[in-house]
Amino acid sequence: MNSAPDSSIETILERMRAGGGRITKKRIRIVQVLMQFEHPASADEIRQKAELPETDLVTVYRNLEALQGIGVIQRIPLENGTQLFELTAPGEHYHHLICRECHQAERLDLCIGKEVLGRAKAHGYSQITHVMEVYGVCKDCDSDS
Amino acid sequence: MNSAPDSSIETILERMRAGGGRITKKRIRIVQVLMQFEHPASADEIRQKAELPETDLVTVYRNLEALQGIGVIQRIPLENGTQLFELTAPGEHYHHLICRECHQAERLDLCIGKEVLGRAKAHGYSQITHVMEVYGVCKDCDSDS
DNA sequence: TTAACTAATGAAAGTAGATTGCATTAGAGG
DNA sequence: CCTCTAATGCAATCTACTTTCATTAGTTAA
The missing domain is CATH 1.10.10.10 (Winged helix-like DNA-binding domain superfamily/Winged helix DNA-binding domain)
Structure with missing residues (x-):
């Protein structure tokens, strides 16, 4: 194995x-x-x-x-x-949740690879990759302001 | 109306x-x-x-x-x-399918806003936005090479 | 209309992140 | 140990974008 x-x-x-x-x-x-x-x-x-x-x-x-x-x-x-x-x-590959203030990034357990691949192929594209990142303000930074 | x-x-x-x-x-x-x-x-x-x-x-x-x-x-x-x-x-807001060669971008009818929002809130984040773009090589550029 | 106030503009300089050119250093194979 | 060439460091360059500041031109009120 x-x-x-x-x-x-x-x-x-x-x-x-x-x-x-x-x-x-x-x-x-x-x-x-x-x-x-x-x-x-x-x-x-x-x-x-x-x-x-x-x-x-x-x-x-x-x-x-x-x-x-x-x-x-x-x-x-x-x-x-x-x-x-x-x-x-x-x-x-991973996606992330990134704080707009302190730029800390944590991994997000979420991927839309399959849907994306299907769509892209339907449009005639090859060698597909995708980028997905989520931005927000984390708890710490939110309480600072 | x-x-x-x-x-x-x-x-x-x-x-x-x-x-x-x-x-x-x-x-x-x-x-x-x-x-x-x-x-x-x-x-x-x-x-x-x-x-x-x-x-x-x-x-x-x-x-x-x-x-x-x-x-x-x-x-x-x-x-x-x-x-x-x-x-x-x-x-x-929209997401796109972008050709890595000619940089043409077409709109993709696909959004993962809801899942993303839920996850991000669960992590304690506010003011959530997200970025998602799909890259590939379009038909025209693929046949050129 | 015209005067006055100030937002918008353009030219030039500046910035940050990343890349390139080239001489020097140092892995790896013989 | 020698040789070949990949890897490194420095300096210069590049690209996309931002800032500064003097000038121009919308806008409002007289």
Whole structure:
């Protein structure tokens, strides 16, 4: 059993290696940081948490792109045009409830993938993906104001 | 009958006036352009179509913000961080099927507002909104490649 | 009409997030 | 250990959008 790929750090790094990628200290650290985060995080948050004396933002972005390429992270485009990144189980993807004030994001157990896929195909589209994010003001931020 | 606010240009301009806004030529033209567009459009597309010898992009952005303020347009955040704008019937909002190649967007008759609202409230959130967009490659672009 | 008030506009500069070019560094295979 | 080239860091660039401020032009009242 367990024939599905898992998302342990070894598996992820092995997948990068298989694609011709190298296993560098920064890369390992960035994957570790992604695994530690409970919430989707921005490239800069990831860079700060990595604290390998210093990692350039550009390196974070390039690694995030590589990780997206092998399908282990997803990008979450926000209302304001920025993006967050989150490790996902293979073949999965998540939606979020995001506070408009403090930008905390929690995972929402809700997906409309099937309906969406059917509709999109009916319109003649291929390679379908979808983005869905819910915005609001969380309890804490609401009581502050 | 017809007690709901309509979205004719006169009504929209009247609503702006009511909020202390002025009715300028550029503003009228921008609203007209929005009404002509069948697809959600970028600020720059709107500016180009306005062709009042020249309208500064900044003016387009400011008007779009004002229009959003009175609830007659919605912003559509894209995967790549940019945004499109679309006139919406009062109290309505739409989702789209967007081609990743040519960026054409068509309206999708599908909304998950109710489920989303329930979930978000259960998490203690208020002032809930949601974003949902579906991406794919349209027939035309698919055959090109 | 005209005068006066102030919202709207445009030009230019600024900002934030993300990307690109290029020289340097450092994994990985032989 | 040597070589090859992917990965990195720095600086410059880009894009979409925002801010500042002087000027223009709706609007209201005289």
